[in-house]
Amino acid sequence: MSLDTRRVVATIMVCHFVAAFAALGMPPFFALILERSLHSDAAYLAGWLYIVPVFFTAVSSPWWGRLADRYGKKPLLLRAQLGLAASFLLAGFAPDAATFALALALQGLLGGTFAASNAYLATVVSGAALSRSLDLMQWSARAALVAAPAGLGVLMTIESPLELYRYLALLPLAAAVLIARLPSPPASAAAKPAARAPAVAPEARANQIYAAQFAFIFATVLTFPYFVPFAQAASQPASLAMAGLLFGVPHLVYLLCAVPLSRRLVPGRLLATLALSFLVLAGALAAQALLPTLAGLTAGRLAMGLGMTLGFISLHALIAAIVTRERAGRTFGWFESNAKWGAVGAGVIAGAAVQAIDLRAPFFIGAAVLLAAGAYLGAVAAQPRNP
Numbered sequence: 427m428s429l430d431t432r433r434v435v436a437t438i439m440v441c442h443f444v445a446a447f448a449a450l451g452m453p454p455f456f457a458l459i460l461e462r463s464l465h466s467d468a469a470y471l472a473g474w475l476y477i478v479p480v481f482f483t484a485v486s487s488p489w490w491g492r493l494a495d496r497y498g499k500k501p502l503l504l505r506a507q508l509g510l511a512a513s514f515l516l517a518g519f520a521p522d523a524a525t526f527a528l529a530l531a532l533q534g535l536l537g538g539t540f541a542a543s544n545a546y547l548a549t550v551v552s553g554a555a556l557s558r559s560l561d562l563m564q565w566s567a568r569a570a571l572v573a574a575p576a577g578l579g580v581l582m583t584i585e586s587p588l589e590l591y592r593y594l595a596l597l598p599l600a601a602a603v604l605i606a607r608l609p610s611p612p613a614s615a616a617a618k619p620a621a622r623a624p625a626v627a628p629e630a631r632a633n634q635i636y637a638a639q640f641a642f643i644f645a646t647v648l649t650f651p652y653f654v655p656f657a658q659a660a661s662q663p664a665s666l667a668m669a670g671l672l673f674g675v676p677h678l679v680y681l682l683c684a685v686p687l688s689r690r691l692v693p694g695r696l697l698a699t700l701a702l703s704f705l706v707l708a709g710a711l712a713a714q715a716l717l718p719t720l721a722g723l724t725a726g727r728l729a730m731g732l733g734m735t736l737g738f739i740s741l742h743a744l745i746a747a748i749v750t751r752e753r754a755g756r757t758f759g760w761f762e763s764n765a766k767w768g769a770v771g772a773g774v775i776a777g778a779a780v781q782a783i784d785l786r787a788p789f790f791i792g793a794a795v796l797l798a799a800g801a802y803l804g805a806v807a808a809q810p811r812n813p
Contacts, residue, residue, distance in 0.1 A: 434550050434608055435559050438543050441601035443566040445510055445539045448594035449479070450567070451574025455582055463588035464523050471523060473651070477773055478527055482534025484766035487541050491759020499546040499755060500610045506543075507602040509536025511595045518592030526588070539598075540567065541755075541762035548754035549611035553746060560742035561688045568677045611751075628747040629697045632757075634806065635744050636764050638700060641799040642707075642737050643768030645792035646730075648776050649711065656785040660718035668720075672727050679731025680738065688739045696747075697807035700740040704800030707733035708793040715789035 452459075456472040494502035513536055517529035540563065547559045581590055630638070649656075650673075657669035664672065691699065710733055714726035749757045779787035 431550055431555075435547065435562065437604055437608060438547055439562050439566045441507065441604055442539055442543045442563060443570050444597040444601050445507060445537075446567050446570035447574045447577075448514060448591070448597055449510065449533065449537065449539075450571050451578040452591070452594070454575050455578065455587055458582060459526070459588050460523060463586040464520070464526060466523050473773075473777070475527060475530055477770060478530040479534035479537070480766050480769050480773075482531050483538055484534075484763045484770060486535045487538050487759040487763040487766065488756065489759070490538050491541060491545065491755040491757070491762075494542065494545050494755025494759070495753055498610065499542070499549050500605070500608065502755065503539070503542040503546045504602055504605055506537055506539045507598040507605060509533075510539060510598040511602070512536065514591045514595035514598070518589055518595065520588065529591075538759075538762065539601075541758040544758040544762075545755040546608075546611075548749055548758070549751055552749075552751070554743075556749070557691075557739075557743040557746035558688055560746060561684050561739050564738050564742070565681060565684055568680045572674050572677050572681070628744070629694065630744050630748075630806070632748055635741070635748070636761070638704075638744075638799060638803060639741055639761060640764055640768045641795055642704070642741065643765045644772045644775075645707065645711070645795045645799075646734060647769045647772040648788045648792040648795075649714075651773060651776050652780055652785055652788060656718070656789075657723060659785060660723065662719045664720065664723070672723055675724070675727035676731035676734050679728060680735045683732070683735045684739060687735055688742075691739060691743055695807075696740050696743050697803055699736055700744070701800045701803035701807055703733045703736035703740060704796045704803065707737065708796035708800060711789045711793040711796070715786040715793075718786075 453476050456475050460466040460471055460475075490502060490506070510533060513529050513533035516532065517526055520526040520529055544560060544563060547563070548556060551559055578590065581587075584590070653673050654669040657664040657672055706729060710726045710729035713729065714723055717723070717726065745757070745761060775791065776788045779791055
């Protein structure tokens with residue numbers, strides 16, 4: 427990549443990080459916001475509020491993607507950042523839980539910065555460079571997921587935590603200013619007909635990648651809502667601080683390993699790498715459920731981080747191989763929607779499984795899904811490809 431292209435990718439990554447910082451950092455404190463700012467004793471609403479923006483992002487992403495292909499990636503990326511800022515402002519001034527829920531719904535409907543950012547990047551880079559850029563975008567999301575709860579937790583001592591949304595709205599506004607200064611894709615490129623098919627066919631069809639992504643997101647997110655109580659109820663109970671640290675371990679592994687491992691991906695072996703990542707993740711989830719000690723959980727979380735990293739970078743490479751500049755908005759919109767539906771389904775199934783069985787159930791369900799998906803991907807990878 428040229429220096430100018432690197433600057434564009436870096437700007438998009440930073441803008442996504444500051445937007446994700448608020449979007450991912452506030453949900454862990456919804457129960458506190460309900461109690462101290464909205465004066466509601468309905469603590470169960472926190473779980474439903476967590477799903478609201480995810481659900482509406484799943485619904486709206488394909489639509490915004492089609493509009494990006496029609497009217498341009500940069501205008502729709504600006505729209506996403508401004509929509510996020512508007513929803514944060516409404517949340518910051520919400521007088522009751524219903525208005526707060528509406529603000530979160532608008533966050534999902536009007537946001538979608540991840541898919542919009544990826545679609546814009548597809549107009550700047552392609553192929554292996556796009557795959558590496560997607561790895562960096564996921565890096566910014568994982569960094570926000572690790573840093574935001576800790577950073578915002580320090581500020582939760584104010585009388586009304588809800589007011590933080592008013593200040594957090596400045597972050598996507600600042601991102602919009604930076605994005606406005608980025609170059610727009612050339613009109614000739616937008617009008618250019620789709621390129622001819624490459625000499626080497628992609629390793630996987632779009633529907634196979636969709637299915638693999640759904641299984642990956644579903645099985646990993648399945649354990650997120652109940653990991654902390656699971657760790658605290660283990661045979662060697664972890665403190666709240668230790669449980670939080672263990673929760674973040676897979677994301678930290680991604681931050682440390684994604685870039686070096688992405689350089690070692692072997693073209694033509696992406697499906698095999700994805701299958702391997704699923705099997706590693708399946709073993710890691712099963713190990714955590716079967717060995718609920720500090721040592722067992724630590725080893726399981728480290729292995730989970732390795733599996734997640736291999737899974738993300740191989741998925742990104744597979745997606746980059748099928749995306750075209752002309753349909754980048756639609757492609758990334760559908761992939762973002764698919765991921766969000768996986769997260770919504772995981773939240774619903776995890777709650778039902780824990781209530782019907784116990785806290786280990788999400789780990790076993792996730793392991794079973796990944797084992798089946800990994801076996802299928804391995805079989806597909808072993809078949810000879812048509813040129």
